[in-house]
Amino acid sequence: MNPESGTMRHAHVTGWGRYVPEQVLTNADLEKMVDTNDEWIVTRTGIRERRVAAAHETTASMGAVAGLRAIRTAGLDPDDIDLILLATLTPDYWMPSTAALVKEAIGNQRAAAMDISAACSGFVYAFATAQAYVTAGLAKHVLVIGAELLTRFLDYTDRGTCILFGDGAGAVVVSGSDEPGGSLGIEMTTEPQGAYMIWLPAGGAKAPPSPETIRRGEHFIRMEGRETYRFATRTLAATAMESIRRAGLTADDIRLFIPHQANIRIIEAVAKGLDLPMDRMFVNLDKYGNTSAASVPIALAEAANEGRIAVGDAICIVAFGAGFTSGAATIRWTVDPARGIAGDAAVDPSSIHVRLPQDWDAVDPIPPALAEIMARPDPLNVPLDDVVPGEPEPAPASVS
Numbered sequence: 001m002n003p004e005s006g007t008m009r010h011a012h013v014t015g016w017g018r019y020v021p022e023q024v025l026t027n028a029d030l031e032k033m034v035d036t037n038d039e040w041i042v043t044r045t046g047i048r049e050r051r052v053a054a055a056h057e058t059t060a061s062m063g064a065v066a067g068l069r070a071i072r073t074a075g076l077d078p079d080d081i082d083l084i085l086l087a088t089l090t091p092d093y094w095m096p097s098t099a100a101l102v103k104e105a106i107g108n109q110r111a112a113a114m115d116i117s118a119a120c121s122g123f124v125y126a127f128a129t130a131q132a133y134v135t136a137g138l139a140k141h142v143l144v145i146g147a148e149l150l151t152r153f154l155d156y157t158d159r160g161t162c163i164l165f166g167d168g169a170g171a172v173v174v175s176g177s178d179e180p181g182g183s184l185g186i187e188m189t190t191e192p193q194g195a196y197m198i199w200l201p202a203g204g205a206k207a208p209p210s211p212e213t214i215r216r217g218e219h220f221i222r223m224e225g226r227e228t229y230r231f232a233t234r235t236l237a238a239t240a241m242e243s244i245r246r247a248g249l250t251a252d253d254i255r256l257f258i259p260h261q262a263n264i265r266i267i268e269a270v271a272k273g274l275d276l277p278m279d280r281m282f283v284n285l286d287k288y289g290n291t292s293a294a295s296v297p298i299a300l301a302e303a304a305n306e307g308r309i310a311v312g313d314a315i316c317i318v319a320f321g322a323g324f325t326s327g328a329a330t331i332r333w334t335v336d337p338a339r340g341i342a343g344d345a346a347v348d349p350s351s352i353h354v355r356l357p358q359d360w361d362a363v364d365p366i367p368p369a370l371a372e373i374m375a376r377p378d379p380l381n382v383p384l385d386d387v388v389p390g391e392p393e394p395a396p397a398s399v400s
């Protein structure tokens, strides 16, 4: 970290990037696993498909690609970053932090790095933390990442949860400046009455991993869908409004809302609560499902790249999640949105590597229920002699 940044009064979004895995899991695929159908999923949630990380991918690898893309969009080098904050509920390991792995993978030598845990609100919480560091003068450029690999924590016999979630990562760079703009107002809430409405029971100190916790299926996400839905519709608009009020604005001043992508009906309820048309709400959950902490930064990057945000616009990012938590930030956009497409193109995912220990061989991480759709050869992992022309054919095995 660079403690000599000096106090900067404003925290601007100067870079953004996203990464989603190539493998698509459609509603039709899910019809083969659980008693569900495309029509039910689309009508009740708006989701048509989601992405599934390949065996070689992890939360850190996806976060590193999105993070480096955000750094390139900002026109920075990895070593310009003073602090890396990574929001996730699906870290690569209990320790070290996934942020530490990302730091190494993007080639940064000097940042402090830590994870932030606030479930689907995690990115907004991390964004607020970045603003606090920047405006306190403790960091000039903070990389804020939301990254999730949820498809490895789902019970593919539970139709109430396995249809909802997907994998991916998004990131922004938050930079200090004395120019007005950037983050204008933040609101965050935590309501622990909802602590067991979405939770993952085992693997922690209360129920460490054991054959019994595995037998009970306690390593998968559990959710009370209706209660969660009620919390979301009650909270999202109020949290957004508080952040907008703190920014000294009204809902009418907000060019685009970027809500957590959990369910189209929840987003419609937010629009209704704010008395705004749906075209002021950014929606991409049809393509990715709910990617938890990654959902807002993926949506933010896509909204900017699709030209839905212009310099001078006020936008509001807003999320809710397990805890129950909610968070919103109202942001004045100050950087040319066209920069994001070049930032994305500047980073080839196959060039990013998260180091593994040499003496450890991880088990196959792909859930058995997904093995069939993952059987397609992974374009990033084909053996070298399949892609390098002139590479000698392996000698045929001798038969004795």
Ligand SMILES: CC(C)(COP(=O)(O)OP(=O)(O)OC[C@H]1O[C@@H](n2cnc3c(N)ncnc32)[C@H](O)[C@@H]1OP(=O)(O)O)[C@@H](O)C(=O)NCCC(=O)NCCS
Binding pocket: 035, 036, 037, 040, 041, 044, 045, 120, 159, 160, 163, 198, 223, 224, 225, 226, 228, 229, 232, 262, 263, 290, 320, 321, 322
């Ligand atoms: C999960 C969710 C989509 C369920 O939709 P819903 O309209 O509340 O549906 P219900 O749970 O009331 O179930 C209605 C019926 O559909 C059935 N059903 C549930 N999942 C189904 C599926 N995937 N396919 C077909 N039927 C399903 C239920 O069993 C129930 O049947 P019953 O009436 O015979 O008992 C919805 O509650 C939701 O989105 N909740 C919020 C989840 C969320 O956002 N989580 C992430 C937080 S960050």
